[in-house]
Each structure stands twice: as C-alpha cells, then as structure tokens.
Amino acid sequence: MSVTASPRSALVKTQSPFLDWLDQNKGKWTKWTLITLVVAYVAFLIVTPIAALAVGAFEKGIGKIISSLNQPDVFLAFWNTIWISLVVVTIHAIFGTLVAWVFVRHRFPGRNLINGLVDMPFAVSPVVAGYMLLLLFGRNGMLAPVIDALGIQVAFAMPGMVLATLFVTMPFMIRELVPVLEAFDIRQEKAAATLGATGWQTFWRVTFPALRWGMIYGITLTFARALGEFGAVLVIGGGVQGRTETATLFIYRALDERQYIGAYSAALVLGLFSLILVLGSDWLRRKRE
Amino acid sequence: MFFKSSKTIIISLLLIAILMTGCSSGKPTETSSTNSPATGGDVKLVLAAYTTPREAYGEIIPLFQAFWKDKTGQTVTVEESYQGSGTQSRAVVEGFEADIVALSLEADITRIEKANLITHDWRSEPFGGMVSTSAVAFAVREGNPKNIKDWADLLQPDLEVLTPNPKTSGGAMWNVLALYGAAKRGHVEGFSADDAGAQDFLLNVLQNVSVMDKGARESITNFEKGVGDVAITYENEVLVGQQAGVNYQLVLPTSTLRIDNPVAIVDTYVDKHGTREVAEAFVDFLFTKQAQEIFAKYGLRSPDAEVAKATAAQYPPIQDLFTIDEFGGWKEATPTFFGDDGIFYKVFAQVQGIQINE
Amino acid sequence: MLPHQQPSPYQNMNVQTTSTQTNKRNPSIPWGQVGLRSAALGYLALLLIIPLLIILQDGLREGLAEFWRQVTLPAAWSALKLTLWTSTVMTVINIVMGTLTAFVLVRYEFPGKSILNGIIDLPLAIPTLVTGVMLVILFGPQEALGAWLKDKFDFSVMFAPPGIILALLFLTFPFVVRSVQPVLMDLDLSQERAASTLGAGGWTIFRRIILPPLTLPVITGGLLSFARAIGEFGSIVIVAGNIPFRSQTAAVYVFGEVESENRLGASAVSIVMVAIAYGLLMFAEYLRNRRSKGSKKEAV
Numbered sequence: 044m045s046v047t048a049s050p051r052s053a054l055v056k057t058q059s060p061f062l063d064w065l066d067q068n069k070g071k072w073t074k075w076t077l078i079t080l081v082v083a084y085v086a087f088l089i090v091t092p093i094a095a096l097a098v099g100a101f102e103k104g105i106g107k108i109i110s111s112l113n114q115p116d117v118f119l120a121f122w123n124t125i126w127i128s129l130v131v132v133t134i135h136a137i138f139g140t141l142v143a144w145v146f147v148r149h150r151f152p153g154r155n156l157i158n159g160l161v162d163m164p165f166a167v168s169p170v171v172a173g174y175m176l177l178l179l180f181g182r183n184g185m186l187a188p189v190i191d192a193l194g195i196q197v198a199f200a201m202p203g204m205v206l207a208t209l210f211v212t213m214p215f216m217i218r219e220l221v222p223v224l225e226a227f228d229i230r231q232e233k234a235a236a237t238l239g240a241t242g243w244q245t246f247w248r249v250t251f252p253a254l255r256w257g258m259i260y261g262i263t264l265t266f267a268r269a270l271g272e273f274g275a276v277l278v279i280g281g282g283v284q285g286r287t288e289t290a291t292l293f294i295y296r297a298l299d300e301r302q303y304i305g306a307y308s309a310a311l312v313l314g315l316f317s318l319i320l321v322l323g324s325d326w327l328r329r330k331r332e
Numbered sequence: 333m334f335f336k337s338s339k340t341i342i343i344s345l346l347l348i349a350i351l352m353t354g355c356s357s358g359k360p361t362e363t364s365s366t367n368s369p370a371t372g373g374d375v376k377l378v379l380a381a382y383t384t385p386r387e388a389y390g391e392i393i394p395l396f397q398a399f400w401k402d403k404t405g406q407t408v409t410v411e412e413s414y415q416g417s418g419t420q421s422r423a424v425v426e427g428f429e430a431d432i433v434a435l436s437l438e439a440d441i442t443r444i445e446k447a448n449l450i451t452h453d454w455r456s457e458p459f460g461g462m463v464s465t466s467a468v469a470f471a472v473r474e475g476n477p478k479n480i481k482d483w484a485d486l487l488q489p490d491l492e493v494l495t496p497n498p499k500t501s502g503g504a505m506w507n508v509l510a511l512y513g514a515a516k517r518g519h520v521e522g523f524s525a526d527d528a529g530a531q532d533f534l535l536n537v538l539q540n541v542s543v544m545d546k547g548a549r550e551s552i553t554n555f556e557k558g559v560g561d562v563a564i565t566y567e568n569e570v571l572v573g574q575q576a577g578v579n580y581q582l583v584l585p586t587s588t589l590r591i592d593n594p595v596a597i598v599d600t601y602v603d604k605h606g607t608r609e610v611a612e613a614f615v616d617f618l619f620t621k622q623a624q625e626i627f628a629k630y631g632l633r634s635p636d637a638e639v640a641k642a643t644a645a646q647y648p649p650i651q652d653l654f655t656i657d658e659f660g661g662w663k664e665a666t667p668t669f670f671g672d673d674g675i676f677y678k679v680f681a682q683v684q685g686i687q688i689n690e
Numbered sequence: 691m692l693p694h695q696q697p698s699p700y701q702n703m704n705v706q707t708t709s710t711q712t713n714k715r716n717p718s719i720p721w722g723q724v725g726l727r728s729a730a731l732g733y734l735a736l737l738l739i740i741p742l743l744i745i746l747q748d749g750l751r752e753g754l755a756e757f758w759r760q761v762t763l764p765a766a767w768s769a770l771k772l773t774l775w776t777s778t779v780m781t782v783i784n785i786v787m788g789t790l791t792a793f794v795l796v797r798y799e800f801p802g803k804s805i806l807n808g809i810i811d812l813p814l815a816i817p818t819l820v821t822g823v824m825l826v827i828l829f830g831p832q833e834a835l836g837a838w839l840k841d842k843f844d845f846s847v848m849f850a851p852p853g854i855i856l857a858l859l860f861l862t863f864p865f866v867v868r869s870v871q872p873v874l875m876d877l878d879l880s881q882e883r884a885a886s887t888l889g890a891g892g893w894t895i896f897r898r899i900i901l902p903p904l905t906l907p908v909i910t911g912g913l914l915s916f917a918r919a920i921g922e923f924g925s926i927v928i929v930a931g932n933i934p935f936r937s938q939t940a941a942v943y944v945f946g947e948v949e950s951e952n953r954l955g956a957s958a959v960s961i962v963m964v965a966i967a968y969g970l971l972m973f974a975e976y977l978r979n980r981r982s983k984g985s986k987k988e989a990v
Contacts, residue, residue, distance in 0.1 A: 059797065059879055059882055060882050060883055060885070060886035060892070060895060061882055061892055061895045061896055061899075061900060062797055063892075064891070064892025064893075064895065065892060074798055077790065077793070077794050077798070078794050078798060078800050080790065081787070081790055081791045081794045081795075081806075082802075082806065084787050084791070085791070085806060085809055085810070085863075088856075088859055088860055088863065089809055089812055089813065089860060089863065090809065091828060092821070092824035092825055092827070092828050092860065093812065093816070093824060095824055095827045095828040096820070096823065096824045096827060099827045138729075138730070138733040141726065141729055141730045141733070142730045142733065142734060144726065144730075145726055145727050145730040145731075146730075149723060149726075149727060151727060157731070157734060159968075159971075159972055159975065160734065160738055160739065160742075161734070161738070162968075162971050162975075163738060163742065163964070163968055164738070165917065165918065165967075165971065166917050166920070166921065166964055166967030166968040166970075166971050167921060167960075167963075167964050167967070168920070168921025168922070168923055168940075168941040168944065168960070168963060168964075169921065169923050169924065169941075170921075170923045170941050170942075170944050170945045170948070171745065171921065171941075171944060171960040171963065171964065172741070174745070174944065174948050174956060174957075174960065175741035175742070175744055175745045175960075176741065177948070178741075178744045178745065178748055178953075178957075179740065179741065179744055185744060206737070209737055210737055210738070210741065213737060213738065264814075267814065267815050270817065271815075271816065271817025271818060271819075271820070271924075272817070273817060273818055273819045273923070273924040274818075274923035274924050274927075274941070274945075278945070278948060290817075291817050291819050291820075291924070294817075294819055294820065294823070295819060298823070306823065307823070307827075310817075310819075310820040310823055310824075313817055313820065314815065314816050314817065314820055317814075317815035317816065317817070318812065318815040318816075320815065321811050321812075321814055321815040322808055322811065322815070325808065325811060
C-alpha cells in the first residue's frame, strides 16, 4: 500500500446513479456542501497551521530570517541532517532493494514472519527507537564492548543518529519496491538468462529499469522522513551543538533560546524542502500515468 | 546466476561500514573524538550544562578562549550542550563524553560520581564546587494581576501554576523543596510548620499545576507564550528572560531555597581526550571574578562575597534563605522526595486522585 | 505493508533458473541465493531484530510480574489510557473526514481540486516537531485563536487532550484518504447503474454497492492512523501539557522514564506500545490478505 498514491486521472463526469440520487433527493447543494465541508476541514487542519508558521517566521521581515539562518551552527545542523539523510537513503536504496528482491523471489523458512517485521518501525515510537539503540550502544549497553574495541562512538555521536534514522525509515523503500517486483514479469529475466546474460547483467539491464520508479518514490519518502526525524535522534544523540545537532534539534534549541524567528524560519526551510520532495514525487507519479 | 551480485553486495556492506566509521561525523570541520593531547595544536572541550546558564556561558566561553590562547597559544573550541540537569547527568553516564559538567544540583553530579566517571574531590574547589547560586522565585505577568506575593498566594482557586517535571528537571526538584521547606519552616499561613503541613501545602499547590515541562527553560518559555498565571522557577531564569526583552515580573517569596549549582570536570573523559589541563583551567576560570561577574550579569547570584556585594542592588536579600541542608543534603533529599515512593510522587498521585473525583 | 503473502507463481521457475546458471561455480550449492539471503537477513537483523530483542529482554529481565507492575504503575497506566483514548477519538474523526475527503476528491469536479489533492500529502512532509510548533503558534493561549477559544468557551486546546487530538489528526490525515481513494476510483460504476436499473434507491445503492468495498480500506487506513498515533512524540511533546496523569502520553512517559533511569519502566511501557501498534498493523495486513485471497477465489 502506498500512502501517497494519487488518483490516476481526474474522474470526469461520472454516470453515477448514486451521485444523481444525492443531488436529487438530498438537495441540489449536497455537492457543494460536501465540498465546502472537506475544504474547510483541510484548510483548518492543514493550511492554517502552516500559514501561521509562515506568518510567524516573516513577522520581523525577511532580513531577520536571513540573519537568523545565516549562522554557522544553523548550517552545521542542516548539514548534519542532510548528511545523515543521504547516508540513510543510500543504505536503504541498496539494502532495501536487496530485501525486497529476496522477499519476492525467494522462499525460506521464517519468510512470513520477517515480512511483518519490516513494518515494525512504523509502530515504534521514535523515543523507543532511540532508547533501543541506547540499550545497545550506551556505556553499559550490550554491544558496548564491541564498539569500544573498534574504537567507534555510537551513542551521542553521528553513527548512532544514522542508525536511529535507518531504523525509522526502514519500511519505505521496501514497501515501494515489493509491489513493483511482484508485478514484474519474471519471464523477461528468464529470457535474458537464456540469451546468455549473467545474473548481474540481467538485474541491471532487465529488472532494474522496471524498479526505477519504485526506487524513486521510495527514496523520496525515505529522505523526507529522515529529514524530519526528531525523537530518536534526540534520545541517542543528545543534541550537542556543533556535533550531534540536526535541523530538528536546532529548531528545538532555538525555541529554548527564545530565538523564535530562527526556529520558525528553520522549520519553514525544513518543511519546504521535504514538501518539494513529496509533492515532486507525487507530480512525477501522476505525469507517468 | 546471482553469485556476482551477492559478492558485490557484501562488498558494498563492508564499504559502507567503513564509510560510516571513517566519517563518523561527516562534518567538514570534524576532529575525531580521541583528541591529540593538550600540548600544542587545537583542543576541544565538551561542556554539558543545564538549561538556564546558557547565556552566561555564551559570554564566558569566548573570554576563556582568549585567556587560554594568551597563556598557551592553544585554540580551544568548546562544544556546548544544554539540557535538563537530570537529562544531562544521565547522558554523561550513558556515554556522552562531556569534559565538563555544569549542572543544576549536586545530586546530578553525584550520579556521575557513582558511575565512577568523576573521581576527584570536586567539592574542594572554591565555594564547595558551586559556581553560582540562585533562589527559587516566581515569574508573574506584568503588573502582577493575580497579586502573587508569596507562597500562600499560589493557592488561589483557578490559578494556573507552571513548574517542570522533577523526573527530568533539576529546577523542578529545587522548586518542590523550596515550597516544602517554606511551609515546613512556618512561612506559609494556614499550614502547620511541620512535615504534615508541608505535604498538605504541596498537595494544594500541585492541584493548580497546569503544565509540567521537561526542563526549567522550557517551563519559563511556555509561561512567556501565555500559558499559566505564575511559573515557579529560578530567579535567574526570570532575570535572563527580562534581559531578553520579555515582559514579566519577578517575585521573591519571603522564604525560599538557595539553589547551588555545581561544576566539575569528568575525570574519565578528560583523561581519555587528553584535555585535563584545559578542562581544569576552564573550571578554575569559572571561579574568577571575571566569570563570576558574568554569572551575576545573567541573573545568577555569585557565591563570591565581593562580587555579591558589588551586585547587591540587583539581588535583594531574601528574608529566610535556607539551603539543601534543611533536608539533610541531596543524598537524603533525593530518595526521600523523588525516589519511587518519594513524598513528591505520593502527593502527586493523591492530587490526581482528588482531581479525578472532582 | 507487504502485499499478499502467497509466493509468486513463478517461484519454482526462478529456483530452477538459478541453479542451472550457477553451474559455473558450484552446481549443488546455490551460493548466489544464500549470499543474497544472508545479506538481506543480516541487514534486517542488525537494524530491526536486534533492537527489538533488546527491548524485550530489558523489559522482561526481572520477570513478568515486575513487567506488569511497571505497566500498571499509576502514571504509566494513565499515560497508556490517555494515548489510547486520544488515538481512538482521532481515528474516528479521521475515518469520517478522510472518507468524505476521498469521496469528494474522486466523485466531484470543482476548481482547485488538484490543489486540494496535493495538500493532503503535506503532513507527510512536515517534521513532527514543526507540527507541534505550528499548532502552538496557532492555538497557544496567547494567540488569536487560542485566546479566543479560551475566553469564550474556557476551552484550552493546547496543553490539553484536544491539542493532542489535533496534532494527531494533522499527522495522520493522509492515511485514510489515500487508503480509500484508490478503491473508490476503482469502483465499477456499471454495478451502480445495474442496481439502479433494477430499481434500487440511492440509499440502498450506497449501502450495498458503494460501502462494502470501502469497509476494508477505511478500516486499514484507520488502523494505520491509530498505530502511527500511539508512538507520536515530536509534536506531542510540544503541544501537550505533559502532566503525569493528565496530559502525558505513553511516548512522553517513556521519555521521562528513560531520562530518570527507570529503565525497566521505559522498556515495559515501550513493549506494550509496540505490541499494540504492531498488533494493529498485523491485523490490518491480515484483513487485506483475506480480502485478496477472497477475491482470488472469485477470480478463479
């Protein structure tokens, strides 16, 4: 199930007896009442808060926005967010594809169980996700001896935050790819094989192109989710300015420091960025269809 | 048929693992967490502090950087983290490698001591290791519309009181003890000057609490956003807020608790990072007149007698100022009040019982 | 949500193909498959299974009795109840408005429809923290709307359960809409027309033709919203009052327990939260499978 599936094409004049009946029996204005109701709800619930944020950010003019955002720690925080998101997207692109592939093409014991587990991160609160990693990598954590031996710091450092973000974004790629893989006609692969292609060639030349769009949507959703991660990185990262502070953590700190314009502007920037990603992929999807 | 692809995948796995560990922070200006020793070159200090003295440290740190550069030619960068005192303390115990901790209350330092991360006698520093003091006070709206003068005024019906959550906030713990102590010492009318009276008073005030934030700073910023009628907070939080242009008033109760804020280096981490010399210098710097004056500038009462006298105009004397010794020190206060069966949680549960039945 | 759990009809063909091709290396052991599977499972194990196991281990390390005691501590139990009831109210509202929105989007034409369609996905793009910030700006007691509501109706939106429900509604809005929309679009109008020619009234058409296929997506969309709502933190920590027993949700409670070293309590409540949310997700998955199995039978 893809949460962002958009209607294929606008349904033009439908000859729906139900709609006609609604119009006739429930009043001519049923259509417009319902539409107004929906539009009002959406306007109230979704548009006004975003508008309020924009108004709050622009309250002291665009100059103040620029000066609040033009600080080294803001750049650093955004850089951390982008870096973490890129690493996460790359890893999921590779391994998510792998997992989807293995699911669709192979059979092995425990397959169904793992099938369900992939969606687990969706059910786990980000706080819990961060806490699980703390249990593993904190000073008295289960894997602490291992990482100490390797000399890496995971908790309260970037690797921990990457892991936390990896966890919460896990389902997206796989959910996008599995249906695509399922729908893909394996006879094409077979044909390639009989024509002498190696496994790798078959994958790259035959299967991968069909996956491309699934991957693009998966990457977009993963990226947008990773950009906005807050609870998990707060618990595992500690919000150390200049070191483990992401854009979301910066916003949180800016609110604490009474830097409201800075907080709201950063929120707008972050929101806009994710928005472009999500709406962009929606638009691309619609264009394809 | 898929052999080559699985090999590639395993190689990619290894590459990514290496990538992750190698660029463990990914920042362009990162230096690894295991620093070069403090002699020569740049050095980095990590400061873990509670939320309130943010502005003070913001000014002190550049002065220290200049001072150290002058003295040794080394450039010091200081990475700061400001969270609730309890949160910070636990993070350090969990593996947050802070070189210096500046926390709200002694109990949070004790926790780090118990984890064997602090092994020196930090109390032998000047003023018993307390770098600043403050007092529990009230923030009220401009013009004090609800006419809050003292603890008893918190009992007004329909009054909305803000105080943070003691689970995460050191400030919250100071607040509760101040409230309790004032009542126990007989400064709250209508309540007997003993434990029973104090608990009764606590019960009644808690009924008026409307929001409990994670930290002292969050609590006061919420108040600024228009939530609540009065916030129980640090005197210095209000002063800093006023300096930032917020329009509210400070009210000092007749009897209140002196807040003592400790600072200490974390032995394990300074030795690991090789930053002991700089860290000790930083802590020493905090006790100098220069730094103390900055603390005083940002709303903190200085334990240094001279600086205190010089800033007396800013800080009116408090009629009945008691300290944590009233409760036997933090080592007794923490379990008695904030342990699982602590007085606070017992009373709080009672409050909810009352409210559910209303 | 991985689709049907039945193996691909080409499964066996695939296995044969693989083994013939790995003749080059070793005909009897399908290295390729094992290698791939290990890599995939290794990735899942590290990122998914190990963290879950550790929290299970931590929550249960002192036995079931202690686990249960932590979960039923007054503050914990209160937090869980608050989480569940606010999520339920939110889900009900979401189901109603989400279905209505999908209906309006699919069946009607009006200016600005594509804009509306795009707006639906906005909440997915907004970081949860930002959601909280926005709502406080709008409904905080000092702000226009919030102050008005407070003065007129003594109704506090922020720092109270209504604020929680509002934030959750914002976050989960797309789920029901996007779940119902494709199904509504695929509805065969000829069935409607047939029913109409056979004399069925509008209401009957609605009940018998339109509604039944919608029940499943509505329920799965609702379950998805609910599961998502249970764990919400970033926005709640800003908009809720976080007062234990009154306006503290389970996620915020866990955060407090993590921060105050009640590890067992944090793990115990986390386990309960995950179990509930995951149980719901699995139930939704089960419903979907039953559906597709059922339809498969019909097709055959």
